[in-house]
Amino acid sequence: MSTEFVRVDGRLPNQLRPIKMAVGVLDRADGSAYVEQGNTKVLVAVYGPRELHPKHQASPDSAIVRCRYHMAPFSTKERKTPVPSRREVELSKVIRDALSQAIFLENFPRTSIDIFIEVLEADGGTRCASINACSLALANAGIPLRDLVSSVAVGKYKGQIILDLNDEEDENAEADMPVAIMPNINKITLLQVNGVLTEDEFKQALDLAIKGCMEINRIQRETLRSVYSAIKGEEE
């Protein structure tokens, strides 16, 4: 990969933005997390497993996951109306699909696990930051998981495959491609391509995305470990 290519914010093609993660940031929710990737800021709350209303939606042999991805009106350049857009409806679905594979849903029949995502500031990669925050919040809620889902977007910008696009790059990219994986069981749980790529570019992009996800997974683990080892220390 060329190291000459310098990005709008001075990063290298394969460099993530600075990341901040925290869990247990909300008191009322069963689990919560806050994630920053560059200027993108996402807050997530998990409620459940809890009794499901309306009851007819319940599944007799597993929990169901409900997920709402929502952008705050002040999160974007122009004010975004709080009414859910088609994009938000789609993202709620793909984020739910990306996470539900990781949850032992069969352990909680007849219940719902409700995930609420609020994008507080959007500067590219909001669905990926949301997924990262969601898996932390699920872990924080004590819900058993097969793996921590980790996510990052890659894209093609001025002919170069780059990692973790910010908004400016995203708007001018030839293609962007959000990816989420469960690293320990080596499974992809989210993959979208928005744009045009050749097969070779696609392969290169997916490989880069996996590397980025592994790095994010490491930070997620560190975040959880630092919180829970501190709690363990207090008990002793």
Add this chain to the structure above:
Amino acid sequence: MKTFKVVSQLVRSRMVDLLKKNSRIDGRGLLDYREIKVEKGFITRAAGSAQVSIGSTKVLAGVKVELGEPFPDMPDKGVLTVNAELVPLASPAFEPGPPDENAVELARIVDRALRETETVDLKKLCIKPGKKVFVVFVDIYVLDYDGNFIDASSLASIIALLNTRIRKFRIEEGELKYEDEYMPLPIKHTPVTITLAKSEDGPFIVDPNLEEELSLGNRISISIDELGRICGVQKLEGTLTVDEIFKAVSVAKTVAPKLIDIVVREGGLSVQ
């Protein structure tokens, strides 16, 4: 999706066992579509329309072209919007009301492939930059649902766009003047979408029918244009490994020309 259809364990396990031997429960080859039928110009009031059946899945797409305003960030381009309705007559699982997440996802998958390839040359649909452009509405109606409405909708949409005729126009001193003749929309590409499904340890199949969709657990849609470029991917339910995704892309690329042939033939294009 709420599913009122139930696939029995017996059918499900037979399906999965057969797939391990590379055969399918309805006798199709792994990379065979069900029979595809196309009827064009079905709706005379629409500027263009196409009804596509894949097996007993039936989708009708209609195109309307109206005058409107451009998006502020693209003042010199016409507008393309894709909307999909899963109308309740198509399945006991579809309910009346505004488009649900499945309908929105469907519309956005079809929209993405058309938009990213710039299939419709929107620059040619600008009348007065920033003020007045043509707006192309593609409305997808899923009429009968037996699985794989994504591929059927993408076929119906591109064929309906190729079938569309608008009044020939010229711009005189910034004013729009119509002529008596009709002309096709400026179409540059012919993207198609291929949906693949896979059981945990079986091979990929294309065009899953409803029973297969409900049973196999892992599904992905890949859009490919006539140049063999990837112009949209959406992983649907389930999970896949990296190698499986590469495999899915190469399968989609081998299958795409068959669908593009149908688009070219039905769309009345001379072979490019």
